[in-house]
Every structure is written in C-alpha cells, then in structure tokens.
Amino acid sequence: MVRYKAVISYDGTLFSGFQRQPEERTVQEELEKTLLRLNSGRPVRVHGAGRTDSGVHAYGQVIHFDLPQARDVEKLRFALDTQGPEDLDIVSIEEVTDEFHSRYTKHSKTYEFLVDNGQPKNPMMRNYATYYPYHLEMRPMQEAIGDLVGTHDFSGFTASGTAVENKVRTITRAELEVDEKTGFLVFTFSGNGFLYKQVRNMVGTLLKIGNGRLPVSQIKTVLESKDRNLAGPTAAGNGLYLKEIIYED
Structure with missing residues (x-):
C-alpha cells in the first residue's frame, strides 16, 4: 500500500x-x-x-x-x-511514509473567522461571513483576544457534553484585524489543537465584549472559572475557515 x-x-x-x-x-x-x-x-x-x-x-x-x-x-x-x-x-x-497520519502526526492549526459588521450587510457573503448587526468597538476586543494566547484549560469555551477529557490546549496566535477591502473583521487563531466549537465560542465571547455587554476581563474569567455559562454565544459556522495545518518535521 x-x-x-x-x-x-x-x-x-x-x-x-x-x-x-x-x-x-x-x-x-x-x-x-x-x-x-x-x-x-x-x-x-x-x-x-x-x-x-x-x-x-x-x-x-x-x-x-x-x-x-x-x-x-x-x-x-x-x-x-x-x-x-x-x-x-x-x-x-x-x-x-506509512508513519504519517493526518490527525495524529504532531501539527498546528490556523483558523480564521470572518464577521460582517456592515450596515447593511453584504448579501453576497451571507454564506462566507457571519453577520453581526450590532455596534462593535475594536479596542476592547483586541485587548481581550490577547488573553487567549498561552496554554490554558479551555473547558469554558467548548460545547457542553464533549467527550474529550483533556481540555488543555496551547494557542500561539490570537489576533483581530479589519480587512481593508471588505471591511470584515478577521479573527485569526493558531494552536496545537482546538476543542469542539472552541473557536466559535471564543469569537462569540469577543463580539459581546466589543458590544459592551461583557467586560474586557471576561476572557480571563472564563478561563479561570472553566464555566461555559460565563462565555458568549456560539458564533455561526459560516464565518469559520480552517486556513492552514503545519506538520512538524
């Protein structure tokens, strides 16, 4: 074979x-x-x-x-x-070689999440960016997103009922930028692995921070408490992209 x-x-x-x-x-x-x-x-x-x-x-x-x-x-x-x-x-x-396994060979993943915060929304991108119709402040989100970097127990950011016991993951990159051409918000996360719906839950929390309904410190609060109920809602999947997977030599 x-x-x-x-x-x-x-x-x-x-x-x-x-x-x-x-x-x-x-x-x-x-x-x-x-x-x-x-x-x-x-x-x-x-x-x-x-x-x-x-x-x-x-x-x-x-x-x-x-x-x-x-x-x-x-x-x-x-x-x-x-x-x-x-x-x-x-x-x-x-x-x-036969030793390579796409899932189990050590690697890192990068995800992107696109948010359309325009007024009005772009209907051509309805399947490719999650629409968020409420006011957002960039600075609180950019400050809060940095708290995700590092090795943490991400229990508070995973879906309830997940069968995975070890919820410790390492995020090496967590950034938020605005695409100059589309005006979309671009969230980028890189790490050694992500739990079920983790990225969508992190984005949902950051959006509530940007809207002023959660404090900038909420990321730290969720990480420390490991309580999913303290995080924001799960952002829709249409804005999420598995961008890149890099395997170690």
Whole structure:
C-alpha cells in the first residue's frame, strides 16, 4: 500500500461537516466516493486532520489515504479534482511514509473567522461571513483576544457534553484585524489543537465584549472559572475557515 497526503479546500455551505454521517452530505463521503471510482470499485478510507462542522469552510484541510499501488501524484490530484464535486478542490497531493497520519502526526492549526459588521450587510457573503448587526468597538476586543494566547484549560469555551477529557490546549496566535477591502473583521487563531466549537465560542465571547455587554476581563474569567455559562454565544459556522495545518518535521 502507498500512502498519500493531500491538502484540500472546500466551500462548506452544502456540506454537513467533514466527517461521514448517515444520510448527510459530507466532505469525507464525497472524497471516498471519488476514490472508489478511481480505485476500480475498491473502497478507500479517507482520514482527516480535523472534523469541521456543518457550514464551515476550509482553505487547507489535510487528509491522507492509502492506495494499493503508486500513482503519478499530479495525475491523481487532477483526477480527484475533476471527478469530484465543484465545491471541493484538491490543492496538492504527495506521497508520504506509512508513519504519517493526518490527525495524529504532531501539527498546528490556523483558523480564521470572518464577521460582517456592515450596515447593511453584504448579501453576497451571507454564506462566507457571519453577520453581526450590532455596534462593535475594536479596542476592547483586541485587548481581550490577547488573553487567549498561552496554554490554558479551555473547558469554558467548548460545547457542553464533549467527550474529550483533556481540555488543555496551547494557542500561539490570537489576533483581530479589519480587512481593508471588505471591511470584515478577521479573527485569526493558531494552536496545537482546538476543542469542539472552541473557536466559535471564543469569537462569540469577543463580539459581546466589543458590544459592551461583557467586560474586557471576561476572557480571563472564563478561563479561570472553566464555566461555559460565563462565555458568549456560539458564533455561526459560516464565518469559520480552517486556513492552514503545519506538520512538524
């Protein structure tokens, strides 16, 4: 068997997330359907680096899969790209060793979250940026977002009922900027891993801080208390992008 690593991008609007689900359209299922055709009707299991939720997009999701024989990587990329759905793109493919695993090989992830705070909103971007119709102050959000950097227990920023026991993660980058062309707010987070809905919950909290309904110190309060009830609401998934995954050499 030969193992391949691929970088993929997708428009998450019409996907029910990455992971295969019964009677739902998912990224994993579409990839496996295409690989089934390319592998003469023999099933191919696709493994992803992360399980993006329904409506969430990706520029740089990473997958791996095994095929029984070596293929020309560009021909394989082209075949997957052209025979798969239009809202899913194969950016690159390379052959890797059997030790590589897209999920378990040590890596860091970067997510972006776009917020449309315009008056009125941009209807063309309704599936690609979360609309927030209330007044926002940048300075409190930019001050508060820095409190997320470091190694913390992020229990207060994950969805209730998650099965993950260890909720300690390290965030190496947490920034907020305004895109000069669109005027959208761009939240960027990099780290060694993220819990279920963690990014969306952090953004929801920061937006309430920017709107003056929570104090700048609320990020610290949530981290210290580990209480999900003290954080803001979960921001909609349509503004979230898995931007990049970097593996250690």
